[in-house]
Amino acid sequence: MSSLLDSRGFEIVARQDFSDVTYLLEVRHPLMAKAARAGQFVIVMLNDHGERIPLTIADFDRDRGTITLVIQAVGKTTREMQQVCRVGTFLHALAGPMGEPSHIGGQHRVVCVGGGLGVAPIFPQARAYKEAGAHVTAVVGFRTKELVFWEDKFRACCDEVIVCTDDGSVGIKGNVTEGLRQAIAAHPDVDEVVAIGPPIMMKACAETTRPHKIKTVVSLNPIMVDGTGMCGGCRVKIGDGIKFACVDGPDFDAHQVDFDDLMVRLKRFAATEKAALAKYEESCRMGR
Numbered sequence: 001m002s003s004l005l006d007s008r009g010f011e012i013v014a015r016q017d018f019s020d021v022t023y024l025l026e027v028r029h030p031l032m033a034k035a036a037r038a039g040q041f042v043i044v045m046l047n048d049h050g051e052r053i054p055l056t057i058a059d060f061d062r063d064r065g066t067i068t069l070v071i072q073a074v075g076k077t078t079r080e081m082q083q084v085c086r087v088g089t090f091l092h093a094l095a096g097p098m099g100e101p102s103h104i105g106g107q108h109r110v111v112c113v114g115g116g117l118g119v120a121p122i123f124p125q126a127r128a129y130k131e132a133g134a135h136v137t138a139v140v141g142f143r144t145k146e147l148v149f150w151e152d153k154f155r156a157c158c159d160e161v162i163v164c165t166d167d168g169s170v171g172i173k174g175n176v177t178e179g180l181r182q183a184i185a186a187h188p189d190v191d192e193v194v195a196i197g198p199p200i201m202m203k204a205c206a207e208t209t210r211p212h213k214i215k216t217v218v219s220l221n222p223i224m225v226d227g228t229g230m231c232g233g234c235r236v237k238i239g240d241g242i243k244f245a246c247v248d249g250p251d252f253d254a255h256q257v258d259f260d261d262l263m264v265r266l267k268r269f270a271a272t273e274k275a276a277l278a279k280y281e282e283s284c285r286m287g288r
Contacts (some may be wrong), residue, residue, distance in 0.1 A: 009090035013066060018149045021073045022117065024058070025085055029094055030065030038124040039102030039219065039251050042067070043227045045093035046084070051077050054224045056196075056250075057097060058120035070120035076276040083284075098227045099250050102217070107134045107192045111183045112158075113205055115141040115176045115197030121219060122196045123150060127157045129194075135159050137183045137190075141176035141197075145169035177204045190214055195254065199263050206254035216254035220245045222265055237261045 014026035032042070041056045059068035073082040085091075102125055110129045114122035119140045130136045138154045141164040148170060154161045162179040163171030172179055176197070184190055193216045195205035202218040209216045222245050225231040229247040236245055237258035243249065 009092045010094045012085055012087055012089050012091065013064075015085065015087055018070075019147050021082075022147075022149075023071055023073070023082055023085075024120075025069045025071065025081075026066045027069065027091060027094060028064075028066050032094070032096060033060045033062050033065050033067050036060040036067060036097045037101030038104060038128040039121075040097035040099045041227075041250060042069070042094055042096030042098065043224075044069070044091055044095075046077060046081050047092045050080075050092065052093075052225065052227070053077050054098075054221075054227060054246075056121035056219065056221075057124065059124055068120075070117065072117045076279075079277065079281075095227065098246060100248070102128065102194070102251050104128045105132045107132070109135045109137075109187055109190045109192075111137045111139060111180060111187075111190055111193045113139045113141075113176050113180055113193065113195040113197070115195075115201040116143075118195075118197030118201070118219075119150060122194065123153060125194055125196075126154060130157050130159075135187075137162065137187065139164065139176050139179035139183055141165070141179065141201075143167065175204070176201060177208050180205055180208050184209070184212060184214070192217065193254075194218075194251075199259050199266065202254060202257075203259035206257070206259070210255055217251050218254040218257060219250045220252055220257065220262065221250070222262060223268065236265075 011028045012025050013028050016024040036057050041054050043052050043054050055069045057067050058070040071078050073079045112122045112126040126136050126138050136158045137160040138158040139162045142148050143166045164176050164179045193209050193214055195202045196219045206216050220236055222234040222236055224234040227246045229244045234245040235242050238252050239256040
């Protein structure tokens with residue numbers, strides 16, 4: 001029976017663990033796979049009493065009728081999902097695709113930069129730019145060689161792939177901004193850079209491209225509740241105005257983003273998040 005008609009929810013058909021905290025879930029949802037575009041996201045509920053969490057679509061397969069999510073277990077819900085989500089289990093709710101698709105088409109030479117978990121959501125963008133006829137350079141960064149994933153997927157759809165590691169165990173030693181500098185030096189005619197990753201990384205990429213006046217787009221990840229623009233929790237400062245990442249984004253002009261305000265807002269519920277995780281971990285210990 002199609003997962004769309006299954007009262008249990010949306011079936012997980014594949015799982016892969018990239019590290020002790022990062023894992024992939026492939027979820028069956030034919031209509032969403034058909035509708036998904038690069039740059040969009042979904043909102044997931046693990047169970048009927050769980051919180052709603054936004055996750056960027058890392059891949060979609062229209063033939064298989066699936067979407068792929070790459071998740072980092074950093075909070076209560078993502079830790080719980082890491083524990084209970086296995087092949088054959090179900091997500092209670094999956095809403096989307098949400099957000100504006102990335103504006104792809106007409107670019108001549110593009111650099112797609114992904115740092116850490118941001119490597120996953122930059123993939124569909126890199127693939128879409130290539131399918132639209134652009135020359136694509138991917139710059140992907142990890143802490144160490146053991147954490148590298150999807151290098152083969154990027155090499156299959158990009159003209160060049162630059163791998164960066166903090167410790168130099170593979171590729172360039174350093175963060176993705178060093179790889180971005182090398183890409184710009186090798187291709188002075190780059191007309192667009194797309195960067196996804198932690199806010200501090202995206203800010204660094206924006207400052208790297210600013211002197212070159214290269215259009216730079218980032219995907220923002222503010223606190224989000226409903227994903228429809230109603231709650232206002234995902235508001236971000238863009239230039240002199242305020243935008244909602246869920247309906248106006250998540251892609252924005254990196255040179256207009258107030259990254260400092262974004263980073264402050266992301267820490268606003270840090271204490272509550274820490275307490276929720278501690279309570280969950282304690283309940284896990286008591287249940288053993």
